[in-house]
Amino acid sequence: MYRIGEFSRITSLTVKALRYYDEEGILSPSERDKNGYRLYNETDYEKARQIVLLRELDFSIMEIKDVLSACVGEEDLAFFLKEKQAQVRQRISKEKALLKKLEEALPSGTEAFAVNRSYTLERKTAEELLVISIRFRGKYPEVGKYAGRLFKAAGSKACGAPFSLYYDEEYREEADIELCLPVSSRIAVPEITCRRLPEITALCTMHEGSYEELGAAYKALLDGAAERGLIPEGPSREIYLKGPGAIFRGNPAHYRTELMLPVAEEPGKDNYVG
Helix, strand or coil: CEEHHHHHHHHCCCHHHHHHHHHHCCCCCCEECCCCCEEECHHHHHHHHHHHHHHHCCCCHHHHHHHHHHCCCHHHHHHHHHHHHHHHHHHHHHHHHHHHHHHHHCCCHHHHHCCCCCCCCEEEEECCEEEEEEEEEECHHHHHHHHHHHHHHHHHHECCCCEEEECCCCCCCCEEEEEEEEECCCCCECCEEEEEECCEEEEEEEEECCHHHHHHHHHHHHHHHHHCCEEECCCEEEEEEECCCCCCCCCHHHCEEEEEEEEEECCCCCCCCC
């Protein structure tokens, strides 16, 4: 049996850590003497080695609890390690994306925060349109994964650029989105809706650049609507005139997206188009 100081030395875990692990129920000593001092045995030593390894692999205390309570053999441990590996890869991917954004912002320094993009606004009527669509709740980048299903369903009947309808008034992490594709005639496909969108009057603008910068275009539309005495109504549209391909992303700086904000005249206002 090992007293806590001895056990600390052979496991490279501090006495403070051992006491904490005992309190958390992660590594409790097999025995305590009559004075309450902790006594550890060989089984505790093997468990301590597992904990040290998991901590080196960046497992949190809660994760270690899950692993130790669920692991029966090496296969179980391998499952947890693969799951952790996937999490690390996802984190690395996010960090790489952040690094790229930082590199892009470096040349312009503080100018990266400047709002210097100008948009030309146009008020126009969008005619009634026959579309097939998939409505889902999810993150904005998930739109792309549904486009292939719509194009496959439409085949030669596709007759326009795909676009999204956004039903939420505010930004949401999990948004209510409907991806649409214009078609020349009705199509019946399971889990895909075919319907006619009604004619709308909308304030429109063209955005050239990445989707991450669309907020500036929406600001221009909302400001323009307020100046013209117009009230936004109904879901906004994003029409993807040029975007990423099915295989290659392409250069986001060259993406072209038309934004349409459905509007109605505010009663008592002298509206104008411009």
